[in-house]
Amino acid sequence: MKNFEYKRAESFEQAGEMLAEKGKNVLIAGGTDLIGSLKDRILPEYPDALIDIKRIPGSDTVSVEDGVLKIGALATLTQVAESSETKQFAPLLAEAAKSVATPLIRNKGTIGGNVCQDVRCWFYRYPHETGGRLICARKGGDQCYACQGDSRYHSVFGGMRAHANPCSVGCPAGTDIPAYLQKIREGNWDAAARIVLRVNPLPMLTSRVCPHPCQKNCNQRKHGESVNIHCVERSLGDYILKNMHKYYRAPDSETGKSVAIVGGGPAGLTAAYYLRGQGHRVTVYDKMEEAGGVLMYGIPEYRLPKHYVRAVVKAIADMGVEFRCGTEVGRDIKIEEIEASNDSVFLDTGAWKQPLLGLDGESLTQFGLNFLVEVKQFMRKQIDKNVLVCGGGNVAMDVALTAVRLGAEKVTLVCLEQREEMPATEEEIARALEEGVEIINGRGLSKVIYENDRVVGMETNRCLSVRDENGRFHPTYDDSDLFTLKSDCVILATGQKVDLDFLGDKFKDEVKSARGLIEVGEHNETRKPGVYAGGDAATGPDIAIRAIRAGGNAAKNISSYLGFPVHECRGDQDDGFLRFDREGTQAHQANRQRELPVSQRTLADEDEYSYEDGTAEKEAKRCMNCGCYAVNPSDIATALMALDATVVTTRRRVKAKDFCTAALRVSDQLLPSEVIEAFEVPVVQGAVMHYDKFRLRKSVDFAIVSVASLYRAENGRFTGARIVLGGVAPVPLEAKEAEGYLIGKPVGKETAEAAAKLATRNAVPFEKNQYKVNELEAVLKASILRIK
Structure with missing residues (x-):
């Protein structure tokens, strides 16, 4: 095992300060999880220093004060399991602590360490045993190997995002591609449209002309052909075209601010869409007869029929954006006039000038x-x-x-x-x-x-x-x-050049870079206050989707500059879990769009047809929705959630439910210098509570499935229920539907069976772990039938 620098902390506060020091530092208390991880070299990166917190005074006590069971973060699992206070006031927590592995583990492992331990996953723990070292999604790799490999012990309720997906990283606009593909699989085209429109208001255009770098990053390429993302996006773009009134709407209120956009290309149209949606008055100046830039004039009809571009421009105009086409800035109106009459200006004039190669002739x-x-x-x-x-x-x-x-x-x-x-x-x-x-x-x-x-x-x-x-x-x-x-x-056709002569000498000198482009910062701002730029004018000739990204970023930053910061809400999954279609991901050949035969192709008609009905959904099913599908390994976290416990850290107090479910790794919930100090469990009266666990052997702590439950019943009917499931999802999962169903229902077998079915209704197991659904239902039924 590698040598590490060793540091000893005398308090949780000091431990936090040491964690924040330069380098990668980790805490060690019981060491039952960390030492094995380091010894077996299962991690791609290793810490520079281990910070020992074992000897912090008063950190391992278990007591009851004012109706609250207080447990120090360094209390061992044996202490928690054998404490008279825990047995009396939180017996399910005592049962959960006792269920963890061998007596040796319980004697050394701490309650805080159990909550924060890393995942139990075959591919994560034994990366060399499949013939070569695996870097799975949780370690920073591209995919979870359970999607196409052994999934016996993985989640049956979906996965969670470990990091940005390769396809989304490949998309210059950062489109959340897996999220909208999931919505299309579910038949929710409206939700899919709204996900795409967050970053790209022109999907009906980009899907037809984009070189789709996203597909080069698709993990399906490791098994066959990539998902035909641009074809699905095209169908989604067609859906948006048919429902323009829903997605291109005038703002509910006006800000009183005005923005001028010089150039109606992809970046300009994008900026106009978002700025107008935020309530600003927007005017677009374009020297051509129609707006659209290269989308209108530089791409042939057979690839991008112009009626699509006109439809988008009209929809943006219907939002209240004014288009002044046939107006050449620098000739018909000076840039200084535009700047003086507006609160901000966005420059998007593209690259239309022929570069000189210096060839004879x-x-x-x-x-x-x-x-x-x-x-x-x-x-x-x-x-x-x-x-x-x-x-x-x-x-x-x-x-x-x-x-x-x-x-x-x-x-x-x-x-x-x-x-x-x-x-x-x-x-x-x-x-x-x-x-x-x-x-x-x-x-x-x-x-x-x-x-x-x-x-x-x-x-x-x-x-x-x-x-x-x-x-x-x-x-x-x-x-x-x-x-x-x-x-x-x-x-x-060896490239294009940016022409900034329209700005005039003085204005041009204030914004031009040494490369002859408009110089912008990371927020698309120029050196001139209130003036922003994007697209080819700032980057040089590039693909349309990068110009769209620039237009969106500029719109957000212009709005902030005007005093109206944009607050984005990005919740795409109803319950936070990623899902994919098991059979669909096994189809390694992509569905293709129908093309016109060569003999029928012309300059006037589109070469390709969008997917026929049902094909987009079929192709979307090929997406693996890459994330981590391993399950949370902590018995204690599941129990604490059921008990509505509070996690006490050096910086704050947070409910266990929020602490244990908001991120894939519980440790990611902690701030850089934050350390868990204790757990507080409210004393519950009049409830029957237990921790039930199905596992392969009693000496092995890993829960195949577990149920932490609290039930109340009067006169043979349920009056209260709290059910948290473990071992079946990336985080502990509250069975809310089953809880609600039980209230008022008679105690008995039929009620137990119905509640168990509700608890697993949204399960989407892999081929090899469907047994987990059956085991979960059996464990949950047994927990309910314990009530008499």
Whole structure:
């Protein structure tokens, strides 16, 4: 076992101070749990120091004062089990303490340590025994191995979030993807919509154009194909479109503050939605005829039909947002005028300018984004026969496919990256190949080949590497390896540039960064008070969902700046537990959207169809709702909850129910310098109370299921009930429905059976632990039938 620094605390307060010192420090009292964990090296990280609190005076007493049973945090389980006070006033606590393992454990283990002990889980405790070290969700890994592995001893009521899920981390907007997928599985589309709309008011658009980085992080990829998140989101976006009046509503009250938004792209629309929802007056300025930015003008109809964008813009306008389109800031109105007439300004002007690559003959090429904007003009004239598209991202794919569908005889795409490095999504690359686009990888652009004013080709050189050793974009080339691609038309889709000239020299100097972008802080604020920025204008060219994230963050911070801080409520689960569909997660092949055959694809019609009825729910069932599905190991916590005990710490007093159920780890409830000092249990009169526990062997403390119960009955009918279940959920679980049912019911077998069924009604067991439901019902029935 590793050597640790050893410190001894003389008081709980001193122990708290030591905990707060630099480094990872942990307490040791009985040591029955901690020593084994350290010896067996089951943790990914180990503490720097052990703080011994065993000898703190008066920390292990058990007494009754003023109708309250007081137990010091360092009282051993043997003391609690054998104390006459505990046996008399809280017998179920005495029974719970006695049920913990061997006499040796009871003699050493403390009541405080039992409440705070770490999980009992096969994958957590024995990480090497499946052929390789496992880093489970509770240790900071991506998944709970019970979801696809041995789940005999795990929760039958769902899991709890151990940390942010990989898919949500992969989403630039931070969408709580598992939460809305769970609601869709449950058939609650309204709740799913509200979860998504917290961070993304444009899901009907992003689901059609986003490269969905979330799916690259999906844990189902370890077993098969990722969950088709963007397809489910598309169905959800379609649902929102049909119910716009429910989700895009004018505010109930006005703040009297006004905000101007310059640019109606993804970030601007997002900021407008949230700012207006918070009650501010919002005006959007956009130089184009219609708002929407790149969503309206830079993405082809076959990927994003413009009627969807118009529908969203109209819905935001119906909330009370004023759109002044066809108004170019810097020409039709000065930015200073806008700033003077508003309380705050948000800048979102995108990246529409063509960057100069410095190629000979570059002026004879076309700019990819302009090509997409002007595609309707190309439809009225003949496109060149042999088109060369330069670039490897989704814009390049859009340009190439558009050229194909305009009637070009040959379309070739050349890019720096190798196929696996291309920034375009796999789906878009596959679509381009399917429609006849030839892709040439690993070539850079050397010069345009032209005769007089007519392009005839592009000279390329071999690209040796796209990025440097630090991962920064820094291509290197082999100029001895040259190859010319013949072409009548060269379209450059190698990126866009931000143009800040609309700000004027003085204003631009106040907000511009050295990179030629608008410089913003972590709250999207510029150096100019009250002026915020986001989207491509602040980051450079990027995907729409990142601009949406910036627009949402800016809206929240602008509102705070105006004196109206936003308070978010994020409760998504009705009882706090994560659930998944056991059979659905075993389907390792994703459900796909139906596509138009190649022969029927055009520039005007959408290539893909949204899921048919029922398919979104089916695909949502493939989500494992990754969290921790291990169960709380503490018998004492279950008993304290049933007794309505209070946890006394060096900083506060908190009910055991709140302390033991609010977080996956009880220890996470403690503040950095906080230490449990004692437990206070109100003396209960006139109740029959017991702690019943099913386990494999009496010498093993782990509860397969347990029931801490208090019952009152008069004249053969129940007048009171408190039932807390252990070993069946990530935290102790109060059986509230069963408690309510018992009141007024006659004592007897039928009542016991009905209450037991109610207590397990919401159980969602794994395939291998369904037996726990039966055992729980049996233990609970026995506890009820003990009443005569």
